[in-house]
Amino acid sequence: MPQVVTVAAVTAVLLLPAMHNRFPFVFPDTSAYLSVAYADSWPIDRAGFYGLLLAPALRSLDGPPGVWLAIVMQAAIIATVLVAACRKLLPRSRGWLIFALIAPIALLTSLSLHATQLMPDAFTGALILLAWLAASRNLADPGTPLMWLATAVLALVHYTHVGLIAVAVVATQIVCAVGGATIKEIAKRAMAAALTIAAVLSAHTAVYGAYFNRWSPSPLGGYFLFARLNEDGLVPRWFDRHCGVDAPKPLCDIRPEIPRDSQELLWGKEPSPLYDRINKRKGEPDSWLWVDMVSQAANGSLKEQPVEFARVATKATADQFVHYQALDDECPENCGNLKLFDWRPNLIESVRSSRQLTDGLPRTPIRLVTGTVATVGLLLLLPLLFLAVRRRDTLATSLLATLVLCLVANAAMAGALSDVHDRYQSRIIWLAPFAASLVMVRWRRRSELLASIAEEAKCPVTA
Template structure:
């Protein structure tokens, strides 16, 4: 790249960054969620939580150094721009890189993308991971021998940032790899390409297992993750039936709480209350590390004895999650969850900025008109992506592979989050911006051709 090209690239990146960072700039501080406190605190306080890996926390620490959280969202914006640029190069190589600016502008208005770019959470990387896996499966010739391994390394990091990404990556690879030629990939992947495409998932599993084995003595990607499934099965019904029947003969710790959980009483009306209430059942029973020892047995009984009920509840949660995607979930203040980490570990200026932010003052929200645009953009994007998928298959275009990856990510994300954690708006909201990506790239291709033909 010449010096002139570097200058032009830098000039183009500045407005793109401003577009992606506008919610944080409006807020006066990067956006946070309840879990942001844990993600910031793990690396600072040197502990490994039971419910989430520490890799995203390490990533955050390398960027903030207990000085400022602004480098976090700037780097997340830069990574987003890189992945979007890589998608253009892979799936529509004839397009000018300058189209990245209008692409970001449209996505920043019609989708919630910037709200996740600007949040100190790993949720942004769910959708970016789907794009990177699609690129690895396509194996485009426009990428150098060193850049493709770098993309694989980046995808590995995104997988270890959040446990749900393991299942999403597995689903994407399991479907895209056998169908890649049918979806428009023109080149043979070969053993090297197959190894490169599968390496992020395999490396991520190895990294998570190694850390958990060293920390907890369990060779598992999620040694206490069965507690999430137990909570879901309890509130969906199958595990509650098991407890009702067996607590007279089997002395599970959970039996102490059978009379205060639905449908008997609603002292803890949701699985979130069960898991996170400070004085709730999970805390009172000694935490996830203790409860997980019996959770597997209860889950096994529920799956073996009531498979149809479990399947019915899972499909219901999946469908419910697909319809829950309103923007703005979790943008209220989090003084007890995030405030202590910022106030104890960061300089006075950072503390003042955090307390003065619109979110901390409880006045930050996604406007109703913008939420409506996000809904319309999502619906139009899904319809457009499905149409692009059909046309791409007919024309043997690699765009079909991107469309398939997007639709699989939307469905897989709803399945993993809805079935394991329970439906929440923010879960599906983190990936809906993907739906507009392929239609926008196709539209840009046709517009570019039309402009060239008029010259």
């Protein structure tokens, strides 16, 4: 089976949940991301590059056909990365074997559910695999610069992707160094990663500077951090010490009105004085004054209570490893009046008649199956990593080590900066059973393993 046919077959499998749903899966945040394509605007609290990536497909065909074209493109990108990862560990395998390996993972984990959701989380797992693929190759190898470029593109669609790239590259290079890669080659790969990350951060900063005259890669980052620290109790203690002394007086004046729940504070589910002053006036000069004030409170809380912050963040990080059920999409409850309906009224019928919004999905069985498979994969990761080290299989070791550390990093970023939601970890939890299956198949196929180890066990170094 030629590689293009394999990718097409995997893409078709990834699309099955959306076909069963009768439309790609949506989320309350979907409108913010697609505002770039549909409203010619740029979200100030989201990475708008996701909408920019899908814009050619969304705008080439009007209404539902454009959305379907976009989701096919999204699934094809993910399928390409999955097949490339399999080819890396199983270089002599036929296409049918690679398809047989990926298809069950796609259908029995959260992979296909995220791959067909109109959210940038769809690309997170693929980004980690792509960063590992790029970091385990010599820069002189054909196609490596293009792979780094693709990594940068996927990194642009979500703020957390920058951190995951860094973790993936560091993990891979540590294993490669132990496996025999030269310091010179390690330095080259580290430089490529640094340039990739710098390019991504610069792109975010440039866009926000051009649109809002706010030269920051995440202009509302302090606001989101404030909401989290306020819910955890760190900000109220900071208020107790600084209000009436050196804390911003306008912020202290509305302190009794600030809801403790971060979701109420940020999204105005209940009356929130900050929602009215920041969210409803995004980009206006007065709103930036409030963003600066809450950022001062958040930063001050962190500086004065690092131990308490570490304790709370550690607990939230651990919670991410027991909260990763699929379909944590807040629909149909909060998806009935998406903003994108104002931009494309011809989407209303298709979205509202989907099984997701008519509550016609068998959520309990889906969560039972995907959760069980994910848990088994998680339990296998560390034993397989131990065996990979014992077998001196450097390539498998680098993949497993990268995924273990990225799972922890993803949980830590979500745990430290946001509430615990299942979708934050479910977007990449499928990597555990995928890697476990891939490595076990690799070890069963002894001839391929020996050939691969002979060629790539040291994370190929320049002769």
